[in-house]
Amino acid sequence: MILKGAEAARYCARPEPGRAGLLIFGADAMRVALKRQEAIAALIGPNGEGEMRLGRIAGADLRKDAALLLDAIKEVGFFPGPRVAFVEDATDTTTPAITTALKEWKPGDAAIVVTAGNLTAKSTLKALFDKHPTAISIGLYDDPPSREEIEAELAKAGLRQIEPAAMTDLAVLARSLDPGDFRQTLEKIALYKWGDDTPLTPAEVAAMAPATIEAELDDLINAVAEGRGTGIGPLLRRLEAQGTQAVGLCIAALRHFRVLHAAAADPGGAMSGIQKARIGFKQKDAMGRQAQAWGMHRLEQALALLVETDLTLRSTSKAPQMAVMERALLRLAMMRR
Numbered sequence: 001m002i003l004k005g006a007e008a009a010r011y012c013a014r015p016e017p018g019r020a021g022l023l024i025f026g027a028d029a030m031r032v033a034l035k036r037q038e039a040i041a042a043l044i045g046p047n048g049e050g051e052m053r054l055g056r057i058a059g060a061d062l063r064k065d066a067a068l069l070l071d072a073i074k075e076v077g078f079f080p081g082p083r084v085a086f087v088e089d090a091t092d093t094t095t096p097a098i099t100t101a102l103k104e105w106k107p108g109d110a111a112i113v114v115t116a117g118n119l120t121a122k123s124t125l126k127a128l129f130d131k132h133p134t135a136i137s138i139g140l141y142d143d144p145p146s147r148e149e150i151e152a153e154l155a156k157a158g159l160r161q162i163e164p165a166a167m168t169d170l171a172v173l174a175r176s177l178d179p180g181d182f183r184q185t186l187e188k189i190a191l192y193k194w195g196d197d198t199p200l201t202p203a204e205v206a207a208m209a210p211a212t213i214e215a216e217l218d219d220l221i222n223a224v225a226e227g228r229g230t231g232i233g234p235l236l237r238r239l240e241a242q243g244t245q246a247v248g249l250c251i252a253a254l255r256h257f258r259v260l261h262a263a264a265a266d267p268g269g270a271m272s273g274i275q276k277a278r279i280g281f282k283q284k285d286a287m288g289r290q291a292q293a294w295g296m297h298r299l300e301q302a303l304a305l306l307v308e309t310d311l312t313l314r315s316t317s318k319a320p321q322m323a324v325m326e327r328a329l330l331r332l333a334m335m336r337r
Contacts, residue, residue, distance in 0.1 A: 026118060053084065
């Protein structure tokens with residue numbers, strides 16, 4: 001059986017003990033590991049591993065000895081309670097051994113939990129779990145955690161009161177961080193709010209959020225948007241030394257100024273338009289002020305300049321690309337004044 005989205009998240013939080021097996025696969029190893037840990041902990045409880053009710057089998061070992069998994073599910077533990085036989089880094093080469101184990105599985109045997117990397121639609125391992133009547137198949141793709149998943153994670157830590165604006169900020173943060181970093185951020189928020197019954201606020205989310213690797217790029221574009229021409233050169237040199245390309249800078253600037261233009265053109269005003277934009281919550285206030293200061297018509301001129309620069313950078317022009325980009329940024333900063 002295939003589960004997706006919120007249904008898959010709910011199942012990993014509370015897997016059915018009567019199911020023979022669970023396959024979790026995906027390109028992001030961290031996301032797969034987090035979901036696998038959650039599912040196994042729910043199946044055997046917090047003391048399960050300490051009571052030796054969790055057996056681990058590497059996919060490479062299972063390929064060499066197909067009987068390992070069958071022996072693991074039939075093994076009788078010293079401690080009472082549900083057991084799990086966990087197969088890590090499985091591939092299609094392990095399908096025959098897992099097929100045999102699922103066929104021989106009976107109620108009371110250890111549940112089979114399998115993790116794998118990205119599996120294609122033609123994968124025999126994926127097809128086995130997709131079609132098996134008592135097994136579950138969950139594919140984790142590039143989609144960030146949903147609001148329901150974020151709320152569930154915080155609820156497990158005892159945090160149930162969340163302001164709507166704070167939840168919106170968390171959703172934006174989930175799209176900008178990798179799963180492991182986002183999970184750590186949620187844990188930090190839960191620890192910060194321990195024993196505090198007041199709702200989680202956007203300011204508290206901002207205080208707990210980690211800095212991103214794009215901070216210097218944001219600093220450069222903010223310097224341009226705020227007319228601080230003297231700060232452009234040093235920031236540009238640092239980004240260039242880190243391997244940032246002129247075309248990438250231009251794309252980032254275009255994205256930023258398009259958001260400003262859409263906000264400035266909003267019928268409710270620039271600040272209202274910024275609140276509707278999908279941007280990092282730390283940027284909202286600054287970008288709202290930028291949109292108000294520029295105005296819609298000057299932002300149209302700024303976008304025209306950036307589009308022209310982008311075309312130049314992608315053309316056969318032999319002018320130094322970073323110099324072309326720096327000139328455009330300085331012109332923008334002067335235009336803001």
